[in-house]
Amino acid sequence: MKVKLEVAVLVALAVLSITESPRAAVSPGDTITKDQADRVAELVSPGNLILVKQGMSMKIVPTERLEWPPPYKSATEKYSAQVSLAPNGTLKNYLAGLPFPLVDANDPQAALKVMWNFSYRPLYTDDAISKNVEIASFRPGSTPADPVEHFTIGNVGFYNNTGRTEVNPIPTDPEATRAGIRYRFGAYPFLEPSEMRGFGFIRYRSLDPKIEDNSWMMNPRTRHTIRASASELSDVLGIYQPGAGAGAGAATYASNLDPDSFFGFAAKIEDFNYRFLGEKPMLAVVHAENSPAKACPTDGGRTICPENWEMRQLYVIEADAKQASAISSGVSIPKRIFCIDSEGWFITASDQYDREGKLWKTIATFNAYRDRPIPDARVAIWPFKRMFQTALVDEDVGTGFSTVVRSPGVETDEHESWYINMGIATENVFNPTTMSNAAH
Template identity: 85%
Template sequence: MKVKLEVAVMLALATLSTAGWARAGVNPGDTVTADQADKVVDLVSPGNFILVKQGMTMKIVPTDRLEWPPPYKSATEKYSPQVSLAPDGTLKGYSAGLPFPLVDANDPNGALKVMWNFSYRPLYTDDAVSKNVEIASYRPGSSPADPVEHLTIGNVGFYNNIGRTEVNPIPTDPEATRGGIRYRFGAYPFLEPSEMRGFGFIRYRSIDPKIEDNSWMMNRRTRHVTRASASELSDVMGLLDTTAGAGAGGAGAGTYASNLDPDSFFGFAAKIEDFNYKFLGEKPMLAVVNAENSPAKACPTDGGRTVCPENWEMRRLYVIEADAKQTSVLGSGVSIPKRIFYIDSEGWFITASDQYDRDGKLWKTVATFNAYRDRPIPDARVAIWPFKRMFQTALVDEDVTNGFSTVVLSPGVETDEHESWYINMGIATDNFFNPTTMSNAAH
């Protein structure tokens, strides 16, 4: 298994470095500006191409290799031979690591295997906390210094009960068996703006595919914790009580925070089982996997609607279409019924996502900006890891029908806490994911 993995990766990189760059309209050392956007029309998603045309400058750099953390690599070699797909598409025999190290494009279940690999990707396998995450929204004509809205979240964290590779208990927390919970996610308290202060939400993902997420939100009006439905999580900032936000057809933009829906966190955070998937191809495309800047820098050439200039390199990406199942709890009410993902074949994270409305028209586009190093910032004192890790520095979510854009920064730029990412360090505890703790933090 180890030899097969090494050979597969080396062959993919060799193919990418020759055929990929040979067919590209750009080369390492190039800088792509808005007036040169046509050079990358076939190298980015249709939605991300719009971002380039509106001013997102790209610095083209050589392709580099992303090494998995050694514990994750060992877990893949040990456990992946026992993993298979059940008739209903769920995983059987999974313990830790990448479920399917070798994906065949001709496999009728190839798209689903890619999505399970994304779901158990080598980024944050055990636990993680990102502090003082900033979310800023911009309209065309805005400036980086003058966003329409600016939010700061004190803590964004999650804890995995399954697939653990570095922090005991390994590879499974007893809570997975005892409570049936795969992972827990929390984002609270919102620190600004003042009208959102104290808001937050918690989400539990069940192991059982028939059980939808258990979620709670801190109601900013009543100052009490209430349950949140799956449809609220799938809607564009539905948890923030947007009233002028995006409905069918994608008209308008969310009030308060953003276009961003909780199901688009990290590119995609919905339940894998709630969608059908199609394998659309595997191709060399540009993506940000070795970001130069952390914190990310607001793009001066598009009014801050993205981050730029940043390092883009040729990657081999899986292109997967995801269509919401009409039989899922979301049914026909989901505001984003179709998404097309671009997934890095080495890091297994989503580099871009184009989102389509109920009429089948391109509505929103997501671009993620990722880094690969052994600490989140050069002068980190606490968040120093024993090996290089992959982590997200920024995410852009733009409504391409009107240019309203949301930029998520982790770490943010306005805080003194720039280390931000504490990954697999045992910092996220059970107490953080307790609705009562969220309520206490809001008062």
């Protein structure tokens, strides 16, 4: 009861700070266009501000609460009191739910606790499959109907071995202790463009901080599954030359997106150092109106707009790749600054910096909170509202080249797309052999 009361007080203070903030230069009912971008200069990340200035319009709506799924909330109340940080920054005694319900901004370990909360966020705890995910790339001057490149991925999803709250085994799959695998992730098969048909990759995240991810890629040209290094997952997706090793050759298809940026950030938590930059009210999309997300007509399709943006209490965290990391020399994005929602614990924005410390790319995520992905869903219906991502924008702010991920996509008949904690995604789905078979 004490934890519940303290959380309620913190939420009330957060809402009060949002509504009374002198930075709140916008009000529900406003529509922000590129000509009014200065009004939100302090309310979005520097990178996201560039998106607004190039034409991403924003519809300002009232702030609404996000409730955690009841099983996740119960797990937090049951297990969080026993969780702590080990001297090496890893979690001790974690089973399920949010590791650290109360984060003190004055705590020297606040940034790391926020990141572990993000890592075990309430969005997708057990398993998830998103079908027919569409990825389109645009350059300045493109139109929504004429992307530079268009990809469709049959399945994107994962299976968690730890932190499980809704589908047995709960809270831990025996594979976590038997094989030390925290989760399995997969994106395959690519259905288009035709030259990439059959491409895909699978990634296993280890519980051991000293063990980097095990990854496999399916090369559609050679029809062979090859091992991929962890550093390759920090670079953009692409096809390797026939007969070459996994690290030979750069991506040959136009895309900004790298696997480490899925959902805003998907690299291993232990491979970065974190700095707490503050907690402040900012704008974010957490109650998206449109699913499928609509391509922005005022910037050539390079983002999603107009969409509902609301004032949120966000944590701002800087992440820097550890110099001692085995993959630090190959990381293409050594520094990132995240904006993380303090209720949903997902990344709403991420600014990415190159090796010279210059702002290189920016990510904006578009999230919804519903009991189904689309109004006429027949299968993907949950007994309570839950959070899920409808779109992600990853733009090179120097060139204006942008990659937009939409789930569900707009060209497919499968618009339910998200199947979360329904037992559809199993361990076998994320097996290199299964991926290879799907490619054939």
